Amino acid sequence: MNTLFMHCRPGFEGEVCSEIAEHAARLNVAGYARAKPQTACAEFICNDAEGPERLMRELRFSQLIFPRQWARGAFIELPETDRISVLLEHLAQFPTCGSLWLEVMDTNDGKELSNFCRKFEAPLRKALTGAGKLQDDASKPRLLLTFKSGREVFVGLAAADNSAMWPMGIPRLKFPREAPSRSTLKLEEAWHHFIPRDEWDERLHGDMTGVDLGAAPGGWTYQLVKRGMLVTAIDNGPMAESLMDTGLVQHLMADGFTYKPKQPVDWMVCDIVEKPARNAALLETWLGEGLCREAVVNLKLPMKQRYAEVRRLLDRIEEGFKARGIKVAIGCKQLYHDREEVTCHLRRLDLKRR
Template sequence: MHGVLAYCRAGFESECAQELGGHDRALACGGFARTRAGSAFVEFILADADTANRFDAAVRWRDLVFARQRLQLAARIDGLPERDRLGVLMPAIRAVGGPWCDAWIEAPDNDAARELAALCRSLNHALIAALKRERLIESTSSRRLHVCLVDARTAFVGSTRIDDAAPWPGGIPRLRFPSSAPSRSTLKLEEAFLTLLDAGERERWLRPGLHAVDLGAAPGGWTWQLVRRGLHVTAVDNGPMDAALLAGGLVTHLREDGFRYRPTQPVEWMVCDMVEQPRKVAQRMAEWLVGGWCRQAIFNLKLPMKKRHEEVMLCRRLVEQAVAASGRRLDWRARQLYHDREEITVFARCIAT
């Protein structure tokens, strides 16, 4: 088998397939998608190994919006026996090559596959032991082996380049909700920092003492993430903020409309989780970036029920065109995070040409 296996949010298989198809058309690879509603994964089939390698090299995981993880496919195995699954998997795994720095057995994030968690764990331990016996685990390897159990009898075998892949099984960072945070939306911004920024960017751009604006801040879930990193935050919202967050001394609450507020001085960050039409949010974000009111922005786009992929592309073009008209180019990184729902999260900044 040659192609890509992409994990996504259940219900967004069509959008993930559209995205992969767009890259395929740009590369003239001639691939096609196989999807099933609610499966939380997409198979994208390519003609041969050379085409698959070309697609894998050109389509970076970090450039995909709807794919939590992207594997280069090597095999699909049907009819796994109940008592010796590993014995059937190993010939296909050996055929992939290796060595690998690690091996993960995982399942898609759907209701049926969640019941496979215990099986994945037990098989993973056995697989690692088998790979070590055959000297197929090597810490310096640049690739990771993946086995995706679709159900107890069906598996895909694939691999990823660790420099361009999610560093978490299933592409899902397991974050714990902090008890002192005002709302669960705080996890979206934490995941955005982990997923959309690299370690060096987090160190440079999230230093104590920097200033940020949170548009639509109440009750303060996103503000909480900035404050815990020592940033001074102007929280803009007509609604009430969490009292404990305000008592810390790093938050200034302004009861104003987030779509009209403008800072008196440029800030390092603007973050925004306002519930509004995605195009309206995109236009407002473009104003902040082009006007130099912030250096970086993270914002959510609440997607419509239909034509969601098209809406994402339209919003990106709106911001790109505004930035290009100012003589700069746009650094745009977007992902449908695990903690997102009918939305995507975007990091954006302007770069000099």
């Protein structure tokens, strides 16, 4: 079990390698990262068998930026027939697991394999339960089988509360037909990722106010309005009429980089496609000056050194707040609905609700 296996968006394998290698070096876990381009996965091969478990114990999965899923384990080969017996034999050394997910990579080959997984899952589940290897218990580790082909599978484990929320880290969110743009799913996914479900009613509710910078046509504003908030939408472009009809939206044609609300608001969200340093500066201003208590802002990724650049900006934000004595929780993730960008979430921890 010396391998930590990670899924990611195709094309971001190098970012996963840089990110995990940096954490491993900091935590003194010896090993090396490797990945092939466009495979939507990467591995960290540890020198010691305990390495992957240590990484998973020391790191919170939700704090990783580029990995969409992770598991510790090993690849095994499967025969053409009776794959279940071979899997059961391999799993003899595994603990009883609390859940089972069958996964594939987010590539065209992976999509073709998902049919095979669907058919294979029921008989496998039955066999594992019969052999005492699977019980419905969230406190037990999750068994993650990632199929590279029908003949090769990564058999891995991850804690259910310290790994992806959805198989392969891909959320199953339904596009609301009334929403003005597909981007709406980005903000909804961000909330799922950054705000525990049992805190939604307290942190996203109808007595709140929000500002949406770069709002048109209104996919993100739609999400704020859906939670009942009063929203100021900043954009020179037109907002969807259906949103304006709710009476909850004030549309201002202004520059999102200079606009400031007269009264502090609860939420600021920003989906303006700009240089990442400019959007990061918005976060520093809005959170730092107490103009909002929580914010979700997209950071467009540079062409090269994408992990290094994001890390540099996040470190700068964090150090800046620390120097000013401002307590802020900072999260950053390449969400499934993000392409060449990552999504940041910041929350002031030292401001009471007004």
